[in-house]
Amino acid sequence: MRFVTPVALALALALTGGVVAAPAMAAKEKKQSGPKLNVSPEVIKALQAAQAAMEKQDFAAAKASLAEADGLSKSNDDKYQVGAIKLNLSITSKDGALQGEALAQMLDSGLTPAENLAQFNEIAANGAFQAKEYDLAIQRAQAALQAGAKPESVQVTIAQAYFGKAGTANAAVEPARGFNQQGLAALKTAADALKAGGQPVPAQWYQIGVSRAAAAKLPEVAEWAKLAYAAEPSGENLRTLIRLFLQANPTLSNRENLDVYRLMSASGGLKVAGDFMEYAEMASKTGSYGEVKSAIDAGRAEGKMSATQMADFYQIAVDKIGPDKASLPSGEADAAKAANGKIAASVGDAYLGYANYAKATAMFELAKQKGGVDMDETNLRLGIAKTLGGDMAGAKAAFTAVQTGARKQVAELWLTYLASKGA
Template sequence: MSQFRFARLGLIVAALGLNLAPSVVGLSSVAYAADAKGETLRPEVGKLLQSATELMKAQKYKEALAKVHEADALSGKNAFETYTTDRMRGALAIAVGDTDTAARSFEASIASGRVADADQIRFAQALAGAYYRAKDYPKSIVWLNRYFKAGGNDPQMRPLLVQAYYLGGDYGRASKEVMADIQAEEKAGRTPNEDTLLMLADCENRQKNQAGYVAAVEKLATYHPKKEYWNDLLSRTLTKPGFSERLNLDVYRLKLAAGQLKSENEFSEMAQLALQAGFPAEAKKVVDLAFQTKIFGTGPEAARQKRLQALADKSAADDLKTMAQGEADAVKSKDGTGLINLGYAYVTTGQFDKGVALMEQGIVKGGLKRPEDAKLHIGIAYHFAGQKAKAFQTFHTVQGTDGSADLARYWLMLVNHPIN
């Protein structure tokens, strides 16, 4: 789950490269430049720096840097000459890839007190990009933070900071920064970028934070619903700490609805669980689908699968004959469990209205041993009956720590964001 792309970021970093070198100098004619205090460059200094400027414009950065070194070697420089030399050396050092020299030069320029706030931002931006290209991520982070602290607001710099934390191995901080970006997007009503969410998932995985990883995959399945994300999410559900085996059939129901029920074992297990739970019509549908899609009937288990189909067919037919009597018994029962189960059985036969009505009676009657399961099942029934608003409302009410609330949340995700 770490295939997020760095291509666009590479373009951003490139933009912080050589094209910034001339701009951070900010002197169009150094030979006649003067500062606010009236200090000027002596002719011997100005001539060398002017020559460096011309070479810089021609992108002959090494030659230009050599001229700056000549100027720096002159004795008796005044403060303005030292400042101008430092500033030019910093820009050219970036251009030739000597990032540490650039950093020292810009630090000296800033310490002179002559650098405007806007230029300090540009210095920090240039150095952050240079260190990033050099894969010195800790130093890149230092200058990125200085950039933002100084008031830099280029939106391209934010992902650079996050990537620097990630590539530098600080997955905890990267995760924190990525989450802040995701929450900002959500608050603004925008869809978080898929690569950003993949990075969050990868950061949590590298920290062995299972809960954080699953939460990230949930967001991927919500905002970028793809089969691979749903497969990852649902595969982990059955093994989640505290998840009750009682809900295994409900996981398979969700897998089936999400198109994630694929193997012979999964189809077979779901059908058997449905039979054991008293929903033979559901078992029959699962087995029939397995045969229709050639998952059943062709391999070494074909004979056993045929027997399972015959059992499901007979059980479903027998169940239809006794449903009327079952309804009378459920109505007389002291609690609503029988009505809930019978109602869901009707839903599995395609009799949605009748099934939902019975389940609603069961909810009203109360006395349920597992009320959260009942709400989950009637939410599913509402969904299949086309009563979307009621399904949403019901799923939102499901609570519990045994997995029922997770499943209800996943149904909401699936209904709201169908898989691509």
């Protein structure tokens, strides 16, 4: 008696007397010889009844005959063959639960052909994960790897199983923290394998890494955020990276904070009312009245802020903008005559706040030329002016010149943004 099921796993199984052929993979377009089995006569009889029922599409009767065969099985040969027929039935009847049972039976018999071990274990691992049998899923997946399965698929199952073991509550407390670490290691291995094969890594993998690392309070969260942004350079992913930076650096000055929010704005990372409001607040604290107004205008235009939120900040900024702008031409003249670059840097700050990037660039370059200024801040702001003005190459050079402290880290965030733009 012989039958072939060209669906799903496309397994070919044969039953003839007491000697049966093992599953062969149709995708390879050739039959593979399986183990030579000595199946008990009573088991053969039950299996023949199961096959006859399958040919009639009577799946209930086939399952009943297989259950009878299970009860009669004594040796691993019996168990393997029952599992093989059961697997065929699971494919024909599209019964996922039965498929998992069949694969487990075949694998546990120790008789599965070497050429099937990787695929069978991988499928069994996925089934165990779906059933929330996380330890079994890890065991099957590791067996699949040992049999030669591709790590980019199997390691993902291992990662998911460890995350399942960790759960979502108390993620930073052992043993959940350790499970998250193991899951992240597996996910990183899967991602590295994809990249090594020249395939793109789904940004979602990295976003899951960020979420898990953040919940478990693991130090590698920033690295996962960088990878997520590199895979999908969106404002949302850069926002995550920026927020992690701000959390790790709570003592930034108002001026340093402002340059971070400028990046969030430039990259489209201002997403909620708090983002726009914090940007406006930092601009107000540093006297950048043009940005106070533009930040609040943007928040209102996107429906994130109401007309009454930060109304006092807004009105103060509007009242000051006119006189402030009027003073800039004389400020430029004073900067040109000054012995150092402090006035030029201050005027450059103002022009940057009013989105006059050409003027800001000229003033920051004059400030550098005259000296007597904080060169790291001046280079950082020169880089921002050049970025927003469209000079990406010049911006990259300016950011690279920032050498120390928190400003160097802020400059590196801007460089990360530039890299996504091809600069």
